[in-house]
Amino acid sequence: MNRLAIPKTYKLYIGGKFPRSESGRVYEVLSHKGEFLANAAKGSRKDARDAVVAARSALGGWAGATAYNRGQVLYRIAELLEGRRAQFIDEIMSSEGVNAAVASAQVDEAIDRWVWYAGWADKYVQVAGNANPVSGPFFNLSVPEPTGVVAIIAPQGTESLLGLVSAIAPALVAGNTVVVVANETAPLSAISLGEVLATSDVPGGVVNIVTGSPAEIAPWLASHADVNALDLVGAGDLDWVELQISAADTLKRVLPPETGTDAAAPALSRILAFTELKTVWHTKAIL
Amino acid sequence: MTSSPLATYQPDQRAASLIGGEATDANLRRYLHGIPGIDAVGLEARAADLGTRSIKTSSKRWAIDTIIGLIDLTTLEGADTPGKVRSLVAKALVPDPGDPGCPRVAAVCVYGDMVGTAVTALGSAHAAGGTEGAGVQRVHVAAVATAFPSGRASLAIKLADVRDSVAAGADEIDMVIDRGAFLAGRFGQVYDEIVAVKDACRRADGSVAHLKVILETGELNTYDNVRRASWLAILAGGDFIKTSTGKVAPAATLPVTLSMLEVVRDWHRLTGVRIGVKPAGGIRTSKDAIKYLVTVAETVGEEWLVPHLFRFGASSLLNDVLLQRQKMTTGHYSGPDYVTID
Amino acid sequence: MKFLDYAPAPESQALLGLKTDYGLFINGDFTAGRGTPFQTINPATEQQIAMIATANEADVDAAVSAARHAYDGVWSRLSGSDRGKYLFRIARLVQERARELAVAETLDNGKPIKETRDVDIPLVAAWFFYYAGWADKLDHAGVGPNPASLGVAAQVIPWNFPLMMLAWKIAPALAAGNTVVLKPAETTSLTALLFSEILQQADLPAGVVNIITGDGSTGQTLVNHPGVNKVAFTGSTSVGRAIARSVAGTDKKLSLELGGKGANIVFDDAPIDQAVEGIVRGIFFNQGHVCCAGSRLLVQESIHDDVIDRLKRRMQTLRLGDPLDKNTDIGAINSAEQLVRIRELSELGQQEGAERWSADCVIPENGFWFAPTIFTNVSTSHRIARDEIFGPVLSVLTFRTPAEAIAKANNTPYGLSAGIWSDKGSRILAFADKLRAGVIWANTFNQFDPSSPFGGYKESGYGREGGRHGLAAYLKPAVRTGSRSAAAVVQQSPATKKSASAKKAAK
Structure with missing residues (x-):
């Protein structure tokens, strides 16, 4: 017997809540065959602004959490994603037009990526930090710390969930908070991921997901003075050089676009790209 | 600063007003531990920086003569004899027989039983009771006392030791603090002993021998201890704070002396009273001594570079300074056979 | 007299053998600049010390191509230990000529001799010693095994620590296997030119380090030159911002050490x-x-x-x-x-x-x-x-x-x-x-x-100088992911194939 399904309203994910775009705009998300799937919120510059505010206010708590705690929270995302595999597989199949095997491989890979990055949370400092043997009576230690608020243009290619996870997970490891502009044509798994994040232990505002037009939103993020870093991994089709120039106004750290199946491949370098090395000197004396 | 009412107080009144009560262990601990600490790295770096000053030509000439006039020429050996002390006194009066223009040292420093010999040898050149007129620096006799160098004797013995020396004509008493009591936290005991010794410095005529308080910084070990002991000694009425007996290594160092000068500077800011400082032991070359002059001048001011506010406790320093002086006078380097051995 | 009015104790200038005119140091030799020469003065007296050449565009081009030629032909082929030996030689020569360099720096910059003598120049030697030892240990730089040098490094330095900034730039660049074109600040070129003489004494292969002098426009031409692979700048935040804009979209790896308000x-x-x-x-x-x-x-x-x-x-x-x-x-x-x-x-x-x-x-x-x-x-x-x-x-x-x-x-x-x-x-x-x-x-x-490591957060710039991290700023991973479209800020790339990598790395 056929039950009439209840479709989901896809909204933004900002500050741990799911608001509609303040602009009231939506855009049609279509399947690969061109069928209507949903109306996604078409985020505006003001939504991006709100997302940055949310990310900034969440930064202290997230960056200040213990590394062990951040690792557990990231692992918790994998657990919850695992529990909702079916939903993500469905969304990927319909929006990306791939079969169940391909879709489930993507979801599996996304889950494994959370696990991989979760494990780095309490290790990257050891690998990237240093005790420095200075020639004087000083204790001297260098440690990487989170850069701050990272704005990300998510990969716009075919693997919408994996691309998103690959971009945001490494930024979160060190304790950065994130504003991410989702895959424009396949935004559904992004919002569903927001639901996973909202029900895992990720504090509100640590990840903020804006759907809509990267071309429209990215310039506002690139020029926003309260954004510390800009990951242009999915900005290859935008005028990304202009974005990079704009980001130079406040000396943001910028990662350039990547394309192809290797885009945002898991790497320690992606974690370290959004860290700042801090060196602390302290005098040493027994007298 | 001199307008501070503390300047007019007697030492015991001043101490009571500063520490807020009787000089008990607890009150003294509260006061001494409220004094800002010292970061050893920064202190040593500052001392090293002061040591890089380059003192040349006319400044060096002035420094050399000033150093001679600030020396407590010292002999503190078990083997000391009247002959040795007379020889020391002769050297104190005429450091360089080849140059009558050479200034005298500030004092000779001897054990208590040698005070009489030293006073006699000095004769009319002795500070107290001497007859030499103005324009000539008369030489003081300083006696180490209070069971020097360890200080391990009863208070009665220590005070008797002081009284003997004062009675024999000592102008200055170099006492040692009880480091054991200090390190055990019995600050009141250290304080009381200094007060008692100061009292024992009083002569029949009511005048008082100057009291130098030896902290023995090598045994106090830390700069924070040196700083606290300096405050303690000054609170108790010491006229001078002195680093060392010369019998314990390390003796005087530039950073230790700097830390003591900082106390003296702060005491002057607080009370308007000037306290003297005497680094003793380990200063053997004029180059080292000049570093101390620089440190004094840049920390408390060059008005401290006078015998009643700064001394060098030394024996071999004098000859190195004399060699330098001869070099500056003649323009060529001198040698050890051109200065007398004591 | 007052003792505290210490009698003058001037450091002797007798050991200086300065020339009246200095050219550009390109491809191992001094050559006349094609721009208009300018005077460098002693800021304590306003007296001229020497005339300094200005590198025009053609000179910048010549310097970059000399560096490229040296990179391709010599330096990138040299073993790490040999590169290190050159750096050790330089460190020793700096120590030998330390007093001369200190006096020259004080003359040209105006900073006290006790600082050039006790801080600047000793750190110059120390910097070369430190990075000399890294040259044959690059596997441990934190960039993964067999890291690659970047190529030609364009370096623009400020006037506040002239020779020290030069050392901070050149030592890690050479240790990592890059060649260099460095432009000192307009008011403080002198010690960089004396350093060029030291490079000649060290017999460093021609073109490995090129020193070009001039004003800000020379620096701008250098960092914008398409032939450079790395830009390292120390100076004001406003110039750093302009450089960040100008290298946007290029493959040039960028380090910026800018202003502060500590x-x-x-x-x-x-x-x-x-x-x-x-x-x-x-x-x-x-x-x-x-x-x-x-x-x-x-x-x-x-x-x-x-x-x-x-x-x-x-x-x-x-x-x-x-x-x-x-x-x-x-x-x-x-x-x-x-x-x-x-x-x-x-x-x-x-x-x-x-x-x-x-x-x-x-x-x-x-x-x-x-x-x-x-x-x-x-x-x-x-x-x-x-x-x-x-x-x-x-x-x-x-x-x-x-x-x-x-x-x-x-x-x-x-x-x-x-x-x-x-x-x-x-x-x-x-x-x-x-x-x-x-x-x-x-x-x-x-x-x-x-x-x-030394360097800033926020608008004080990015990248580090000093330590292992300062070395990594001049290296890239051996295997670059082919898909990266621009100079990736990659310090370590353990994976190219995503599926395998996560599992492999997770082991």
Whole structure:
């Protein structure tokens, strides 16, 4: 017997809540065959602004959490994603037009990526930090710390969930908070991921997901003075050089676009790209 | 600063007003531990920086003569004899027989039983009771006392030791603090002993021998201890704070002396009273001594570079300074056979 | 006489053998520049020291192609240990000629001889020694096995530590296997040119290091040259911003070490005399021409008056004057232009209502001078609390609680350095965590060491100089993911194939 399904309203994910775009705009998300799937919120510059505010206010708590705690929270995302595999597989199949095997491989890979990055949370400092043997009576230690608020243009290619996870997970490891502009044509798994994040232990505002037009939103993020870093991994089709120039106004750290199946491949370098090395000197004396 | 009412107080009144009560262990601990600490790295770096000053030509000439006039020429050996002390006194009066223009040292420093010999040898050149007129620096006799160098004797013995020396004509008493009591936290005991010794410095005529308080910084070990002991000694009425007996290594160092000068500077800011400082032991070359002059001048001011506010406790320093002086006078380097051995 | 008026103790200039004209150092030889030569002067006397060549576009091009040629033909083929041996040679030659370099630096820059002699030049030698040993150990640089050099590095350095900045740039670049075109600051080219002579003595292969002189436009031409693979700049945030814009979209890897407005935080439990020394070292070292200067003093309100009183007494013992005198603490301001900026901002500070106090100094008749100055009653909104003055001018602010201290310290677009003075270890470590700055000095200030990474947060730039991280700034991973479309900020890339990698790395 056929039950009439209840479709989901896809909204933004900002500050741990799911608001509609303040602009009231939506855009049609279509399947690969061109069928209507949903109306996604078409985020505006003001939504991006709100997302940055949310990310900034969440930064202290997230960056200040213990590394062990951040690792557990990231692992918790994998657990919850695992529990909702079916939903993500469905969304990927319909929006990306791939079969169940391909879709489930993507979801599996996304889950494994959370696990991989979760494990780095309490290790990257050891690998990237240093005790420095200075020639004087000083204790001297260098440690990487989170850069701050990272704005990300998510990969716009075919693997919408994996691309998103690959971009945001490494930024979160060190304790950065994130504003991410989702895959424009396949935004559904992004919002569903927001639901996973909202029900895992990720504090509100640590990840903020804006759907809509990267071309429209990215310039506002690139020029926003309260954004510390800009990951242009999915900005290859935008005028990304202009974005990079704009980001130079406040000396943001910028990662350039990547394309192809290797885009945002898991790497320690992606974690370290959004860290700042801090060196602390302290005098040493027994007298 | 001199307008501070503390300047007019007697030492015991001043101490009571500063520490807020009787000089008990607890009150003294509260006061001494409220004094800002010292970061050893920064202190040593500052001392090293002061040591890089380059003192040349006319400044060096002035420094050399000033150093001679600030020396407590010292002999503190078990083997000391009247002959040795007379020889020391002769050297104190005429450091360089080849140059009558050479200034005298500030004092000779001897054990208590040698005070009489030293006073006699000095004769009319002795500070107290001497007859030499103005324009000539008369030489003081300083006696180490209070069971020097360890200080391990009863208070009665220590005070008797002081009284003997004062009675024999000592102008200055170099006492040692009880480091054991200090390190055990019995600050009141250290304080009381200094007060008692100061009292024992009083002569029949009511005048008082100057009291130098030896902290023995090598045994106090830390700069924070040196700083606290300096405050303690000054609170108790010491006229001078002195680093060392010369019998314990390390003796005087530039950073230790700097830390003591900082106390003296702060005491002057607080009370308007000037306290003297005497680094003793380990200063053997004029180059080292000049570093101390620089440190004094840049920390408390060059008005401290006078015998009643700064001394060098030394024996071999004098000859190195004399060699330098001869070099500056003649323009060529001198040698050890051109200065007398004591 | 006053003893404290120490008799003059000038360092001899006799060991200097300066030329009257200096050309560009390109491909191992000095060559005339095609731009208009300019004079370099002694800022303490305003007398000309020498004429310096200007590199025009063709010269920049020649220098870059010499570096490229040397990279392709010699340097990138040399073993790491041989590269290291050249660097060790350079370090030794710097030590041998240390006094000469110190005197030349003091003449050209105006900084006191005791600083060039005891800080700048010893650190130059130390920097080459440190990176020399890295040259054959690049596998351990943190970039993965067999890391690759970048190619030709364009380096533009400031005038505040001329030869030291040169060493910070050239030593890691060469150790990593790059070749170099370096442009010193317009007012301080001299020691870079003496250093070129040292390179000749070291028999460094021609073209591995090229020194081109000129003004800002020469530097601009250099960083924009399409033939360079790496740009390293130390200088003002405004120029750094312009460089970041100009390399946008290119493959050039970029390091920027820019301005600062460092907070020096003094708590009521601080070792007070050392804190006062640290304040002095923080802002009056090198006339305050220090990007990481502690130019904002944040002092706990309860000890403000005592600290200021002690500071003023200490400042009265600072000796301003002939930089070649061994007893000079405060030398000349590097240029007339910089002096104007310091004066303007100081006058602005007075207009804004802050209270100005300067140490009594006799200001010499000729040359550029500015007496050590502090401003009290400064508010966070004052320009002198926000703008980098780059001179011997301290802005004093107060705080009441640790939370307020952190908030005020971090309330700046800059993030290069900070200092904290306290006897409480737990507070120091917590502050070190919370201060948003690349270098934190606890109970000390303005310490530098080749093994210790240095660089900023936020608008103080990015990339590190010094230590392993300073080396990594001149390296890239051996295997680059082919899909990366531009110079990736990649320090380690364990994976190219995503599926396999996560599992493999997870093992």
